[in-house]
Structure formats: structure tokens, C-alpha cells
Amino acid sequence: MRNADLRNELCNYARKIASSGLVVGPGGNLSARTGDWMYLSPSGFAVEEIEASQWVEIEISTGAITDNGLRPSSEVLLHLYAYRVNPLIEAIVHTHPSSCIAFTLVETELPVMFPDQAALVGRTAYVPYVLPTTEQLAVAVAGKAGEASSILLGNHGLVTTGRNLREAYYRTQIVDESCKVYLSAHAVSSEPSVLDEAQVAEIASLESEEYRIKLLQQMK
Numbered sequence: 001m002r003n004a005d006l007r008n009e010l011c012n013y014a015r016k017i018a019s020s021g022l023v024v025g026p027g028g029n030l031s032a033r034t035g036d037w038m039y040l041s042p043s044g045f046a047v048e049e050i051e052a053s054q055w056v057e058i059e060i061s062t063g064a065i066t067d068n069g070l071r072p073s074s075e076v077l078l079h080l081y082a083y084r085v086n087p088l089i090e091a092i093v094h095t096h097p098s099s100c101i102a103f104t105l106v107e108t109e110l111p112v113m114f115p116d117q118a119a120l121v122g123r124t125a126y127v128p129y130v131l132p133t134t135e136q137l138a139v140a141v142a143g144k145a146g147e148a149s150s151i152l153l154g155n156h157g158l159v160t161t162g163r164n165l166r167e168a169y170y171r172t173q174i175v176d177e178s179c180k181v182y183l184s185a186h187a188v189s190s191e192p193s194v195l196d197e198a199q200v201a202e203i204a205s206l207e208s209e210e211y212r213i214k215l216l217q218q219m220k
Helices: 004-019 077-083 098-108 115-118 135-145 165-188 197-204 206-219
Strands: 029-034 037-040 056-059 091-095 126-129 150-153 156-163
Touching: 004 029, 004 037, 004 165, 029 077, 029 150, 029 165, 037 077, 077 091, 077 135, 077 156, 077 197, 098 150, 098 156, 098 165, 115 197, 126 135, 135 150, 150 165, 156 197, 165 206
Parallel strands: 126 150
Antiparallel strands: 029 037, 029 091, 037 056, 091 156, 150 156
């Protein structure tokens, strides 16, 4: 079995995603890239049930699938197109957090509200509702993948990317928390206090944040 370490790491983060309540049942999918290959969750599985040998190996440039008897996630094009447009992406996590779906029902622009969001995520892009699993959705996500590491999908969920699975997963957690914070604040005030561009830039310039981000990128 090729890339056993990466397959085991995918299993680890799949379990984290499920235990955090970021997906329900067979929803959501995740992948990681090594060279010109990606390993993607198989179709029809609850992510926490996937075994190391069941991640589907796919050549990114051609879409060719190494046959292990399983079909790749129905969102295979979303992953392929994002990897093709942004060579910095090494991992993709697509989840359905209830907070993120609820946010997209009432808003389209998620403001930056607290330091972790500013330092580890920054701007979150938005894609209006597109039928899931379609090439149209894959094209829409790819169009945002070069400008933002997190993308809210209207009436659908969230896509995050990272230079490793840990970074993509942390971004998922932070955007999930950001949507919860915004919805809670908006319930008691029509204009929640948010960070402006200068404050966001100031946070990004902190030496402690630079160190934390570098450490995050290096660790699994």
C-alpha cells in the first residue's frame, strides 16, 4: 500500500472531523496530496469508518483512479480542480457544519472578528448555492481556491484548504466557531463589532503569530 503514513493521517483527521460534529452520517469528504497524486475519501462511507486501505488514489493531472474496488467521493471534481489551480494546497476538508450552513442562509460575507480567525484564516470566500457534486460547483470552488483558504458554500457547507491536513482542519474549526460567534452576536445586535483591515494586519504581523503559523505548517 503506497503512502501508508498519509493514509493513516487521513484516517486520524476523518475521525476528528466526525467527533467534532462537523459532518453527519456519510456527509463530507477530505483529501491530501502527495506529488501528482491525491488520496480521497470513498463514496458512501461515514468518514470515521474509512480504513487506511480504502482511501482512493487519483492522479491529479489526469483524474485517473487506481482501482481499489471503491468509488471516490462524489465531490471528486471539487478536489481535483482546487489542486490543479493552486499548487500550494496539500489538503482539502469539505464539511457540513450546521453553523456554517445557518450563516449562509442569512449572510454572504463572514467578517473577521477575533485574533485566531485573523491569524489562521483571514478572509473567507463565499459561493452561492450550486448543485452539489457537479462540475459547476467544482469550477466555482476552484475560482475561489487561489484567493482564500476557506470557502463557504451557500445552503451547503464549508471547504477549507491547507499546506497539510492539520492546517485545513484547524481552519475548519475556526470558521465553524466564527459562524457561531457571528450568529450569536447578531442575535443581540444588528451591527456586531468586527476587526478592521488595519487590526487584522496588526495581528498578522505579531512575531508570536508568525511562529505559530510556521509551526502549524510543519506539524502533522
